[in-house]
Structures are given as C-alpha cells and as structure tokens.
Amino acid sequence: MLEIPTRDRRAERRDAVIAEILEAAWEISRTEGLAGLSLRDLAAKIGMRPPSLYWYFDSKRAIYDAMFVQGNRQLLARLTDQQWPEDARAGLRLGAHLFVEFSVEDVQRYQLLFQRTIPNFEPSADAYAVAMLVHDQMRERFAAAGLGGSEAFDIWTALVSGLSAQQIANDPGGDRWLRLIDEVVDMYTDHALSAHAKRKDP
Amino acid sequence: MLEIPTRDRRAERRDAVIAEILEAAWEISRTEGLAGLSLRDLAAKIGMRPPSLYWYFDSKRAIYDAMFVQGNRQLLARLTDQQWPEDARAGLRLGAHLFVEFSVEDVQRYQLLFQRTIPNFEPSADAYAVAMLVHDQMRERFAAAGLGGSEAFDIWTALVSGLSAQQIANDPGGDRWLRLIDEVVDMYTDHALSAHAKRKDP
C-alpha cells in the first residue's frame, strides 16, 4: 500500500521559496526603489536565473501583487494583535502611532500600499480584498472609540496619512512629525467629542 | 554699421521650443504617468526626433528638473497673486484651499513636487531653491495669521498634505476630502488659538 503523507513536503518547499523571493524583492526595493525592482537583480539575489522566477510567479506584476498582500497582512496583524484600551482618547492615540510608525518604518511598503506610484500596477481583486480587511479593521477600531460618522473617519484618515506623508517626505529617519502625533490626536479628539456632544445636546 | 538688436529673436525662439517641450512632457505624464514619460513619445508629440531634444536639454533628468521648477513656480504664483484676508481663520482657510486644490488638480505634478517617486531623480540645487521659495511663502502666510511656532507650522503642513493625499488616493475626481477642508482648518484654528492663549495667560 502507498502511504498518503499528511504533509505535502513539496508544497512546503515551494512556499518557502516564494517567501524567499518576496523577502529579496523587499530588500531590493528598499535600496533601488519600488519601481527599480528588476527580475534580473531579484533572481541574482537568491542565486537563480531570471526565467526560474516564472515557475513561482506568472509575471512581475504578480510579484508586486504578492508584496501588496504581504504588506497589508503585516498591518492587519499589528491591528489585531493589539490590546486596545477602553478610553477613546488612548485608543485613538494608539491607533495613530501604529499607523504612522508602520508607514515610516518602510517607505517602499508605504508607497506600494498607499500611493499609486508604479506604472501599470493595480492590485488584483484578491489583493484588494486584503486591503479592505485592513480598512474595515481600522474603521472598527475607530468606531469603538465612540466616534461614529463616516466624515469623522475621513478626517481621521487624513490626519494620520498627513503625519505619515510629511514625516517620510521631509524628515526621513527623524521624528519631527512623529513627535506631533499625540498633539494632533488630542486636537482631533477634543473636536470630535465636542461636535458629538453638540449633536446630542443642542 | 551693424545694428545691435535689442531683442534676441534666437533666444526667444529657443525659449518657445523649450516651453513647448515641457508642455508636451506634462501632457504625456498625465496619461502615462510621470515615470512613464519617454523621450521617444515626447519627441513624437512635438514632431521631432528624440536626439533633437538634446539640443534643449542635457538629459531626461534635466527635463524632470525643469518640470519641477515650473510646477513650483505655478504654486508660488498662486500664493503671491492672492489677496489675503486680515482674519486669521479666513487666511488659513484660503491657504488650505489653495494648496489642496492645487495638489488635486494635477496628480502627476503633485507626485513630482511632493513625493519622491521617480527613481534617480532629485531636484538640482537651483530647482530646490525654487521649492524653498514656495516653502518660505507658505511659512510667511502662516505667520501672518498670527500663529508662530515651527511645530504649529508642521502640524499645519501635515493637515493640508493629509487632505490632499487622501483626496488623490481614495477619491480622485471627487470631493470627499475637499469638503472637509474648512472643518479641519477650523478645528486647527481653535486648537492653535487656545494653545496660544494658554501660553500667554497660564
């Protein structure tokens, strides 16, 4: 009789190679820029010839797509792994720090996830779905802070994205805008709570 | 005797061609993306062969550089052409509208001026100087609103850049974040004025 193995060693090996490819792709992107990633360099970095990559990915776009998914999963993990405080203000502060620091940590990842900058790349439907999970999670955390309203959430995203953008563009490696996170969050919380109160008790 | 002409017709012609090249470059960038600009397409668009472009620009980077200067001059013109109101709140509102609308108007220009996205391009010293003029002008308008402090200005730039970034990335062509400008500015003004008062009168 043929034993049917419970582990598919071949699939495991394949997944490991895919992970290795993606890791190398991130590394190259960090030095050459996201648009500067080439299959030549990528293959060289892991000791392969360029055509071999096609055994794992259908195209270069597919690699970007996988990176897009990976980046979003990383952010999602940070959001869900967090112990969220009860207090609204503390929750918003934590959320802002999580997002801005995640953005600043890896500029190329930030560009891939949040800016449309590589020509001809748009995430596939599957990849986009993962991005939606992140969005929903952030939306949920925001609502948990007691501040409903889609306009309120839009303002919130503008604040954290603005802090990220400025930190990355004008003080990379520094903390000129990171230091302002709490002040901005508090400004927003004061504003949102007073608006909330006004609406309830005019 | 040789008449010395007061107008240099040759230089005028040259400037006109340069302007034509840059205009075409912007147009192509708008459809193909900034990184998708090629000298082939550019030359074709104005009825030239690619090598002829080198009579006017030393390299492709020099073209990006000229575009960078042009974009900054456009923004500078908007800032200086403005009749600025006396009232601080009104001034900040106007400034925010100017900046965000300028950004949203032309995404490629926004990318070139405010995001580091094209591989291997950094503005030359001369070009950077023009960008500094813009920065100084904004800084000055901000100070005129009675809100000093470099941290206050940093928060301000984060707000307008965040509104721009979100509008461009998540609702291009719409007004989901444009509609929020006044509310955000007012939130900021309230915050800044109260902090200002607190510092004066603790």
Place this chain on the structure above:
DNA sequence: GTCTATATCCAGATAGAC
C-alpha cells in the same frame, strides 16, 4: 525545478552628416 538561449522590445544617449 532550473537551466541556456533567445525573442522582442524599449530605453537614454552620442556621432556626425546636412
């Protein structure tokens, strides 16, 4: 699975005729 060899195409840039 990985390779060699190659197809195909496009890029920026230069030499030199006119």
Place this chain on the structure above:
DNA sequence: GTCTATCTGGATATAGAC
C-alpha cells in the same frame, strides 16, 4: 538646429533541453 544611424544596455518573457 535637426536629422539618420547607431551604440549600449536594460527590461520582461518564452521555448525547450536537462
């Protein structure tokens, strides 16, 4: 000033041997 012709090098991708 603008051209033709060309250099040089890069890219993604495929065919097919092993």
